[in-house]
Amino acid sequence: TATNEDGSDKYPLGEFDPNYIKDLMKYTLENERKATEAEKAQEAQRAAYEAEQEALMTSWNEKLVPARERYPDFQEKGQQLLDIFESIDEAYGEYLTSTIMSMDYGPDVLYYLANNVDEAAKIVNSGAAKATIALGRLEAKFADFEEEKQKARPKVSKAPSPPPVNKGSAVARTVTPDTDDLDSFESIFFKKK
Numbered sequence: 001t002a003t004n005e006d007g008s009d010k011y012p013l014g015e016f017d018p019n020y021i022k023d024l025m026k027y028t029l030e031n032e033r034k035a036t037e038a039e040k041a042q043e044a045q046r047a048a049y050e051a052e053q054e055a056l057m058t059s060w061n062e063k064l065v066p067a068r069e070r071y072p073d074f075q076e077k078g079q080q081l082l083d084i085f086e087s088i089d090e091a092y093g094e095y096l097t098s099t100i101m102s103m104d105y106g107p108d109v110l111y112y113l114a115n116n117v118d119e120a121a122k123i124v125n126s127g128a129a130k131a132t133i134a135l136g137r138l139e140a141k142f143a144d145f146e147e148e149k150q151k152a153r154p155k156v157s158k159a160p161s162p163p164p165v166n167k168g169s170a171v172a173r174t175v176t177p178d179t180d181d182l183d184s185f186e187s188i189f190f191k192k193k
Helices: 017-072 074-084 090-102 106-115 117-125 129-154 180-189
Strands: none
Touching: 017 074, 017 090, 017 106, 074 106, 074 117, 090 106, 090 129, 106 117, 106 129, 117 129
16 A cells, blocks of 8 residues: 555555565565564573573672571571562562672671561562662671771781891809909819819
8 A cells, every 4th residue: 555755556566566575575574684683682681691690699609608607597597588578579579689699798688687577678668779778788787897897807917027036055154152263263163173
């Protein structure tokens, strides 16, 4: 039904017109090309997301090793917290989880929330933006605490250690009986006869 600028039919033979068939073929190929590009872009985005998630998990697992040493009941407390918030929206839960996992002090924040469930509920119920801010504030407390611990430690000097102190090898000798005569002193001191 397309028309030229002068008003005449663009395809006078309808669907059997050679120009219509050529344009239809171009249109079909263009749509297939766009669909293929969109699929490739989606696949690249999915691969990037999976790589990001894998890196996040690796980082999280590295942070868990010292956290489990600091908090022996870390696993149980974390599981209790997850059980409590099992009913929240899955996408929101993933967002909160990835936010905590990406924090430098994420295990400490998670353990704190597991021990303060009311505060954790308040944070979760505040919405994504306010929850992110609240989690950031919690992490800042742990960062400040760690900074204070670093300041409290005495700094070890990089100067070389001092040389050993010589105590000397001479042994003090005393002369008895005490005498003012130098010859007597000499004979007693050097045991001469």
